[in-house]
Amino acid sequence: MIANPWLRHGLWLGAAVYLALALGTMDVNWGRVAEGFPRGRDFVASFFPPDFTSRWDSILEGILESLWMTVISTVAGIVLSVPVGLGAARNLSIKPVYYACRAILAVSRTFPEIILAIFCVKLFGFGPFAGFLALSIATIGFYGKLLAEDIEDMDPVQAEAIKATGAGWFQWLNYAVQPQVMPRMIGLGLYRFDINFRESAVVGIVGGGGIGATLLTAFDRYEYSSAAAILLVIIFIVMAVEYTSGYIRRWVQ
Amino acid sequence: MSVVTKGDVPVWRRRTTPEQYFIWLAWLVGTAITVYCWKLISDKTLWIFVEDAPRQAADMASRMSPPAWSYMSKLWIPLWDTLNIATLGTAISIVLAVPVAFCAARNTTPSVLFVRPVALFIIVSSRSINSLLWALMLVTILGPGVFAGVVAIGLRSIGFVAKLLYEAIEEIDASQVEAVTATGASGAQVLTYGIVPQVLPAFAGISVFRWDINIRESTVLGLVGAGGIGLQLDASINTLAWTQVSMILLAILATVIVSEWVSAKIRHAII
Numbered sequence: 001m002i003a004n005p006w007l008r009h010g011l012w013l014g015a016a017v018y019l020a021l022a023l024g025t026m027d028v029n030w031g032r033v034a035e036g037f038p039r040g041r042d043f044v045a046s047f048f049p050p051d052f053t054s055r056w057d058s059i060l061e062g063i064l065e066s067l068w069m070t071v072i073s074t075v076a077g078i079v080l081s082v083p084v085g086l087g088a089a090r091n092l093s094i095k096p097v098y099y100a101c102r103a104i105l106a107v108s109r110t111f112p113e114i115i116l117a118i119f120c121v122k123l124f125g126f127g128p129f130a131g132f133l134a135l136s137i138a139t140i141g142f143y144g145k146l147l148a149e150d151i152e153d154m155d156p157v158q159a160e161a162i163k164a165t166g167a168g169w170f171q172w173l174n175y176a177v178q179p180q181v182m183p184r185m186i187g188l189g190l191y192r193f194d195i196n197f198r199e200s201a202v203v204g205i206v207g208g209g210g211i212g213a214t215l216l217t218a219f220d221r222y223e224y225s226s227a228a229a230i231l232l233v234i235i236f237i238v239m240a241v242e243y244t245s246g247y248i249r250r251w252v253q
Numbered sequence: 254m255s256v257v258t259k260g261d262v263p264v265w266r267r268r269t270t271p272e273q274y275f276i277w278l279a280w281l282v283g284t285a286i287t288v289y290c291w292k293l294i295s296d297k298t299l300w301i302f303v304e305d306a307p308r309q310a311a312d313m314a315s316r317m318s319p320p321a322w323s324y325m326s327k328l329w330i331p332l333w334d335t336l337n338i339a340t341l342g343t344a345i346s347i348v349l350a351v352p353v354a355f356c357a358a359r360n361t362t363p364s365v366l367f368v369r370p371v372a373l374f375i376i377v378s379s380r381s382i383n384s385l386l387w388a389l390m391l392v393t394i395l396g397p398g399v400f401a402g403v404v405a406i407g408l409r410s411i412g413f414v415a416k417l418l419y420e421a422i423e424e425i426d427a428s429q430v431e432a433v434t435a436t437g438a439s440g441a442q443v444l445t446y447g448i449v450p451q452v453l454p455a456f457a458g459i460s461v462f463r464w465d466i467n468i469r470e471s472t473v474l475g476l477v478g479a480g481g482i483g484l485q486l487d488a489s490i491n492t493l494a495w496t497q498v499s500m501i502l503l504a505i506l507a508t509v510i511v512s513e514w515v516s517a518k519i520r521h522a523i524i
Binding site: 112118124 | 333378383469
């Protein structure tokens with residue numbers, strides 16, 4: 001794939017040197033790892049059988065809270081990301097707005113949901129509101145960037161045709177831009193719903209509410225069979241959401 | 254497209270009346286669900302804390318600035334660890350994901366009935382459990398440190414890499430495979446000469462893409478004890494050393510931007 005032999009062998013050599021350095025500095029305590037294996041076996045064994053019944057009320061409450069959080073943060077994130085995404089599309093906006101919106105997107109995309117959640121919890125207190133805000137901010141970064149890229153890739157001929165009819169800016173947006181990006185954006189919105197549900201399981205670890213809080217409590221109390229039940233419920237819901245969103249996406253497109 | 258007659262004049266409309274009603278209904282249901290969810294969340298919120306937030310934010314901003322630039326000298330080693338967690342974790346996941354992907358793709362799986370569902374289950378469970386949750390479990394088994402982070406990233410990425418790879422395998426051009434088969438090639442030879450060359454660019458692209466995501470994820474694994482710069486972040490937050498926190502956040506920001514740039518360059522070169 002790489003024509004220049006010097007570069008090719010150089011890359012292999014570089015990779016080998018890096019691997020040696022990385023493994024050298026990793027400092028694995030193999031004694032601790034070996035010791036961990038029987039413990040790991042016990043740990044995995046203590047997950048079975050998953051115990052759905054004894055903590056079912058908290059599990060249900062956590063899952064429902066996660067679902068509300070997912071719905072609200074997806075909706076709010078998408079609504080807020082539309083203006084930012086429009087501003088960040090090079091063919092739509094003027095230079096200062098473009099750079100400002102790109103900066104917003106870059107910052108909100110860089111930090112993982114959990115860091116956003118830490119700060120939201122510090123500012124807004126414990127509970128699902130903090131988790132909702134963290135997920136919304138992450139959604140803005142994700143959805144706004146993809147929206148902007150989609151608008152930049154749109155067919156300029158249609159946009160020009162609408163402009164030629166003397167349409168105003170909003171009419172132009174509504175009749176030229178929106179129909180072109182809509183099918184893909186609906187699909188991406190559903191995809192983001194998926195991601196937000198998955199992430200809502202983590203924001204709870206730092207106090208952002210949802211099923212993550214229930215899961216952390218189960219871990220902290222060493223109730224691993226309840227934890228296993230929670231993980232299975234998460235996997236099941238993720239599968240269900242993924243299947244449904246795939247179905248809706250095919251139906252929309 | 255449909256036409257409605259208003260008085261005597263036919264008026265063109267984009268949708269038929271039932272379609273129009275259905276869309277209205279969908280909007281109504283969507284709005285109702287959103288409003289209901291909002292109410293449930295808002296019931297659980299202590300609004301007095303939310304009202305206080307602007308003051309808190311200003312307070313925190315003043316505590317966080319200026320960043321403790323001198324602290325950067327202590328961050329190089331954690332950053333190196335973070336890079337290693339992402340890179341080695343991606344390497345592990347690639348090695349493990351390739352067989353899973355070949356078992357999951359409809360056209361290469363040994364058995365659609367038995368092997369494929371197992372492979373798909375591996376993919377879904379790896380994908381639906383966040384790397385932080387994997388790390389939480391692995392720290393218990395392997396002890397805190399970089400190694401747990403590497404394994405957590407590895408396990409989390411299997412599903413992602415395998416999913417995209419098996420979709421790429423399912424989309425390959427069947428005629429090339431047929432041509433290689435027609436020469437009398439064995440199963441392994443068909444794989445090497447008929448399938449692998451077709452998915453190799455996609456595979457390289459997926460790996461680099463995942464590496465980029467993993468850099469971002471490995472910055473926070475330290476929050477649960479799995480090594481990397483997250484350990485410093487956790488320590489600084491717990492000791493309320495906010496100037497250090499802002500320094501760490503800047504370091505993370507820079508790392509992520511650099512990794513994104515590198516991965517965009519590499520993918521551009523490959524595809």
